[in-house]
Structure formats: C-alpha cells, structure tokens
Amino acid sequence: MAITELKAIIDCLPFFKHNWKFTLLEQWPSIIGTLNNKVSVEKITDNSVVLGVADSCWIQELYLLSPLVQSLINKSLDKPRIQKIIFKQKNCSLKKNFETKNTFPKEKSxxxxxxxxxxxxxxxxxxxxxxxxxxxxxxxxxxxxxxx
Missing domain, CATH: 1.10.286 (GTP Cyclohydrolase I; Chain A, domain 1)
Structure with a gap:
C-alpha cells in the first residue's frame, strides 16, 4: 500500500514526469530487446549516452550497429536527443600487467x-x-x- 502511494506521489512530480532521461531508462529494455542482459545504460548526458557492455566482442558488434541503436533510442523519446553513443566494457577491473610478464611460458616435458x-x-x-x-x-x- 505504501509503495503505491509513493509511486503516485513521484508520478505527480513534474521533474520525474517530464524528464526524457527517466523515459529512456524506463523504456531501455524494450529499446535494446534481447540484449538487455548484455547492455545497460551507464550515463546519460544532454546529447550522448554511455552504454556498459558485458563483453568486448559485443562492443564491436554494437559499435557497427550504433546508427541503428541511436535511431531506436531517439524514436522512443519525445524528440531526437542522442547524437553520440559511447560504449564501455562493464566490470573491467581485472587488468593483466603485460610489462611484468615478458617471457614465454616454459615448455612442458x-x-x-x-x-x-x-x-x-x-x-x-x-x-x-x-x-x-x-x-x-x-x-x-x-x-x-x-x-x-
């Protein structure tokens, strides 16, 4: 009961009701479709969006499809707002240090x-x-x- 009352209050606030960024976040699963589990919205600015992608292979594929993704995003908004899409890899905290490992692996017997x-x-x-x-x-x- 309290959750529905809170939602009703939030829906009445003009900032939440008419902000296109919230619309984009709300409609993101329908915009990206089956790739929703691989691509998420990381950051939205006035004319660009940063998309977090689960794998670098998907970044390459989505980069090639970025005009289509941009078109789908802009169609879901009240007017075309996104001019630039930036892709970044999510959870990329494990970085290998190649400078410390310059030797080939030892041969097995x-x-x-x-x-x-x-x-x-x-x-x-x-x-x-x-x-x-x-x-x-x-x-x-x-x-x-x-x-x-």
Whole structure:
C-alpha cells in the first residue's frame, strides 16, 4: 500500500514526469530487446549516452550497429536527443600487467604431450619457416596441456 502511494506521489512530480532521461531508462529494455542482459545504460548526458557492455566482442558488434541503436533510442523519446553513443566494457577491473610478464611460458616435458597425428605431422612438414613451425608446436602443446 505504501509503495503505491509513493509511486503516485513521484508520478505527480513534474521533474520525474517530464524528464526524457527517466523515459529512456524506463523504456531501455524494450529499446535494446534481447540484449538487455548484455547492455545497460551507464550515463546519460544532454546529447550522448554511455552504454556498459558485458563483453568486448559485443562492443564491436554494437559499435557497427550504433546508427541503428541511436535511431531506436531517439524514436522512443519525445524528440531526437542522442547524437553520440559511447560504449564501455562493464566490470573491467581485472587488468593483466603485460610489462611484468615478458617471457614465454616454459615448455612442458614431452612425456605429458600427446604425439602428433599423421595429419598434424604432414601439416608441420609443409611449413617452411622453422620458427613458425616451432611456435605452432608450442602452441599446440600448450592447448593440449590445458595451460593458461
């Protein structure tokens, strides 16, 4: 009962009723559709919106679709207001420090690595560059060992 009374009071306030930013936030799930669990509104300014995206792959895809996203946002508002969309990755607190780790991972002992199949051996023989062949072998061994 108290919640409905509070909602009625808030709805009567002109700031909440006529603010286009609240309209955008309220209509966001219908604007973005099934991507609602991957994309959220982080910040709204007078002519731009910052969208938080769950994965960098989605940032790339949404960047390519940004004219469409901008059009959908502006259609949901009383007039076209958004001129710029900025995408940022959400929960990006874990950053790897590449400067402290400049060495290649140590090679595993050959006893823990599966032998090459005939197809793999034939493919490696066709590679002329010795260094490339060596690093492809290391990469294969690393993948098979399940190392980071």
């Amino acid at each position: 050959s006893s823990s690595i599966l032998p090459f199949s005939k197809k793999e051996s034939a493919a490696l023989i066709n590679i002329q560059d010795d260094e490339l062949r060596h690093f492809l072998t290391l990469f294969r061994n690393r993948c098979l060992s399940g190392a980071d």
